[in-house]
Every structure is written in C-alpha cells, then in structure tokens.
Amino acid sequence: MNAQSAMMGSKEQLREKWMKPEVITGSEILLRSLLLEGVECVFGYPGGAVLYIYDAMHGFDDFKHVLTRHEQGAIHAADGYARASGKVGVCIATSGPGATNLVTGIATAYMDSVPLVVITGNVATNFIGTDAFQEADITGITMPITKHSYLVRDVEDLPRIIHEAFHIASTGRKGPVLIDIPKDVSANKTMFKPVTEVNIRGYNPTVNPNRLQTDKLLKAIETAQRPLILAGGGVVYSGGHDELYRFVTTTGIPITTTLLGLGGFPSGHDLWTGMPGMHGTFASNKALQNTDLLINIGARFDDRVTMKLQGFAPHAKVVHIDIDPAEIGKNVPTDIPIVGDVKSVLEILNKDAKYAHVDAWRAQVMQWKEEQPLQYEDSDTELKPQWVIEMLHRTTEGQAIVTTDVGQHQMWAAQFYKFNQPRSFVTSGGLGTMGFGFPSAIGAQMAHPDRLVISINGDGGMQMCAQELAICAINNIPVKVVIINNQVLGMVRQWQEIIYKGRYSHIDLEGSPDFPKLAEAYGVKGLRATNKEEAEAAWQEALNTPGPVVVEFVVRKGENVYPMVQAGDTIDQMILGDSE
C-alpha cells in the first residue's frame, strides 16, 4: 500500500455513491458520514463494543483503516496525520480499556489544539451505568481534555452528531471531539439522511478581528522602539504562514517562534531569532526581556516560554492575537487584545502595515544572535546528538517532515533541524507526551505518502510505542525512525544533574532492546552507528532504502541541552553551557 491509493474515487463520486437515503445501521451511517466528511484514513483497534462497526467495514474500501497494535498508537497516528495535513484525524477504539487507552492521546491533542474526531464504542444503552463488562464512562473521563463530547443515545442523532463533531473539531480553536457510540446504537437501523448543515447555538467562533483593535496595534508599531513578534502554533493551524511572512518582512520586526510555531516562519531569515523560553536561544530571550511592544500571534504564553511570569517581558506593551478569547489575559496581562483567526487578522494588518524604523533595535537583535548562536562542543571520538540532528538537516536539505518524541532529542531537533515550511515539525508541546514521536510519524506519512518523514526518538520514548513497527512493516509505511540512544532518560538526567545536585535516581535504561534487532523482529531494516563515519553511512543507507528503516545513533550519555532556564527564573537567566 502507498497510503491513500487511487482506489478511492473522487469526493464527488463518493458523495454520489453514499448520499442516497436508505435504511441502514448506525455502523453504516458512521462509515458513510466519515466519507462525506472527506475522511481518507482512520486508525483503530477493534473490540466487543465496536464489532458492528468493524463488521460494516468488512470489504469496505472507500477509506483506509490502519490497524495499530495499541490504541495509544492509533490516536497518536491520527494526531500526526492531522498535524501534518491540516485535516481532521480520526481514530476508533472499543469501550472500556480501548477507550481509556486513548486518554493520553486525547489530552495531547487537546493541549496542542489538534483537530481529532475520536470514536469509541460503549456497552449497549441498557447496560450503561451497570458496571457492565468493559464499561467505562469515557465521556466523563475525557470531559476535561476534549473540546466537546457526545454520548449517542439514539441512532437517529448519529448523522447530525458526526457532522457537528467534525465542525467543532476543525473550527475556532481546534481540538479533539469524542463520539461515544453504544453497541445497540451501532446496530440499530434508521433511514440515513446525510446532514450537510450545522447549527450549534452558542458556538460561533470569532474569525474576523475588531478593526479598532487592529488599528491600535498598527499605531503601537509606529511608536514602538523595540517591537518583537512571538509567533506560535496558531500561525500554522490557521494556514497564515504566508501572511506572517509578509507582515514580518513589511514591518521588519524581529520574530521568535515557539516550539509549535516552528516552520511557521522560515528559520533562515535574518529577522528570525530562534525559539524562546526554557531551551530557547539567547537572542530570543534577550529580545523578549527588552522589547517594548510584544506582538503575540497565535501563541498561548505557555510557562515553558514565559518561565517566571513576574518579570516576563517587563518593559512590553502586550498585544495578543488569538482565536480563543480565553487565552487572552489568562497568563499575561494584555494591553491590546485581538480575537480572531491569525490568518484573517494578518490579512487585515498587512493592508496597512508599514516599515518600523527601529534600526538600532534590529542591530541589537542581530548582535545577540551573533554573540550567542546555538552551539555545542563537537567530538571526534563520541557521537554528539546535536551533530546527528545537523546531519539529518544537511542530508535532507531541511525538506523532511520531522516528528519527535519528548525530551532532549526533541529540543535538539527544535534547535538544530531548521524548519522552513509549516506542518513539517510534529511534536507534543503542551502535554509533553513520551511515546508520541513514532506513531505520529506513521500518521504524518499517511497524510504525505510522497514526502520523507523522519521520526526522531529517544531510547526511552521509543519503547513506549515500539510495537507500531509492525504497521510500518506490513503497510510498507516508509518512515525513517531515528533513535538517539544515550542509554538514559536524558532530560530527567539533565534536571537531576543541574537541579538535584547530581543525585541520579532511576534514569538508567538498562535492559533496553537491541534496537536494530527489534526492528528486524518486526520485519523492518535496522541499523546502528556509534561514530560519525558509521552515522553518515547508516543514514545514507536508510535514505536509499525504500520502506521503513530504524537507525540507532549511540550518542554521548552526559550531553545536556543548552541554553537552559531553570524553573522559577526569568527567561534571561540562561545557563549557556557546561563551561559556565
């Protein structure tokens, strides 16, 4: 299989085929409704409560179903698919343990505003509340981590609910929506009338900004001496990267992009200062602490960016552009609030944006960039993880889609792989979910079958979802899986070294498998490199091999991520390196 294949007809053909009103089961309604929503692939795992749904899928080939090896793999894959494509990701799991295995993935998507429709089975309606076999109150369990959820009690409601769920997931501030379908609802029949309109009273996200507020921002730019843009995931999610580029180049205002904003602005640009925050660049953090006009575009002032709130951007008038009004003023008091879709707001701003005459400030930012670039001490005897990431960037010319797990390798990927396109960096920011990196790459590859997808993992996180190697093998999903193996929980080790005075507690990952052999056990090619020469050769072999490959890079154990700001410090209190 090469991801979505030609077997699927055009959307119009499918609509023609499936729009006919007919008496069918809830399960068939679900499948047809998914098609009508434009779903091309779903990730799932069957079980008792969704057997009617899987029965309806028998011989059904108008969308692809990927059978993962764990529900967590399914939801992270759906998440990766959504982040890489901009479409809604879909996954299916059964009731009880199947549904609860999704919780981490739902929370991950919720924290990073990723549009997902999560379908779970439940016990039949007459068993709900009786502690029946494999029953769990999944709508109750996931209420704090979904944008909205439905427990379907009547098959008649199913077409409307599915349509509403896709609408809610993909509009306004995006997020996961859960649909819990009891077994009898999936079995019951009704006349299927596809729903094409949506009318949810009280749900009406503000897309276009208040013009008075955007004018205020333009005026503020005229008088600012040291303006700075902080751009986040909202740029990528709204598809506003071109508008952002125009805004930055027209105004000449320096820009820092958050972890989820990486790729929203080309990293090679002079005005780009790198990532801000705990492991942000010297230039970004110094600029944040000295700016007098901070223009936040689609970022949510996460504490990994602001660090100590008292003392964050102390001289700045704060502008916050966000589709979610609740983000504005939540963490940082805001002087000019602008509620709206980032792309729409930037389109309006670009009409009247003018060059900011702040040459001295730009020169100062450039000087900070030059003074303290991201750096590390290379070695000829040991592999350095930063060098490995740089090699990945060099050999792929920055064109790959990169997914990461969570930890030191994630920060090095963010620092040393330079992203120039939106949706080319897939990473768990808000929740920091280990186990996310590899399955999300499977989803990203399904969304972009023809692009190179690299999944960068640590030896810890790789062992949280390694079983999904099976689906790469059997479906020939050509993800290049990189494992940065330092034999330790690296970020935890770094904290224990710096904050807990070197009292290393339970961080050695002894007993890890031989990763190339593990790959081979699943039928995936496995390679290992312990020095630069081997690394170059193994990576070239991986790139030249069609299909999935696992490459393990054995790197120096004690390497730390710098710069680093400790919790409780302001962001300009940076530890720049080991030599300090």
Next chain:
Amino acid sequence: MPTKHTIAVLVNDQPGVLQRVSGLFGRRGFNIESITVGQSEEAGLSRMVIVTEGDSGTLEQIEKQLYKLIDVIKVIDLSSKPMVARELALIKVKAEPNVRPEIMGVVETFRAAVVDIGTHSMMVQVVGDTDKIDAMIELMKPYGIKELSRTGVTAMIRGNAT
C-alpha cells in the same frame, strides 16, 4: 481584590452539562459558593446561577472559559447590575411547646413561615438574600438546629433588562 460574583449561565439541557460546568470550575481552581440549576424560560435550555468569589481577572476567565463549553449559550454577570437574589432555607429546629411562641416571634419578624410542627420540633421556611438567611440561622441556633437545608442562590437582573 476577591469579591463575590453572581453569574447566570444559560445552557443546553443535555445530560452531563452540570458536570461540564462544575468540572470546569473544579479543575481551573475557580470557587463555587453555590450553584442552582433549573428550567429556564425556553424549552431545552436550563439556567444555572453560580455564586463565586474572585478578583475581576478571575471573573473574566470564568466567563471566557464557560463560553468555551459548546453547551453554554450565554453567560451573564448578574452582580454587575442591580439584581434580585434569593435563596430558600428549611430549618428544623428543636421546639418544645414552651419555646414555640418565642420562635414564632422570630419567624414573623423575618417574614418566614412555619411549614411543619412535630412534637419536639418545628420546620421553618425562610426566603431571602443570603444575609437574611444567615441571620435567621444565627437566631435559630440557640434553640438547637436539628437539620438545615439551603437551596443556594437564584437571581435575576431588575427591570426590563435580561
């Protein structure tokens, strides 16, 4: 400075909607002093009245976070305008025949009502704003309160405004 706020929340009358609202308060660390739910003027919609405490920033966050819930149709800060707020309490108080006239006197002063009399007790119903109920309870304490049930506040803006 933390002050009391009374807000009305118009919500879809869906199963779980109270859990969504109260869960939001719980996990975001907002205070719930009282919460009442019942039918509204429109079929399919319920009105919740929530009394909470916090500074103006917290109140703003409460309103904004409530609006993020799909089932929330409207949030109204009642206490920002002249409003009528009422709660009801039933107080079962020890009342031997010799003290009953005394209790009746308090009840009359407060325009409350005696709604049940037992051999050793009386049940008093009082309606009013929170301060009045508090005062009534204080006065009943010396007689010995056997049981107490308060409804929490329900409220509306005065005049023609909605």
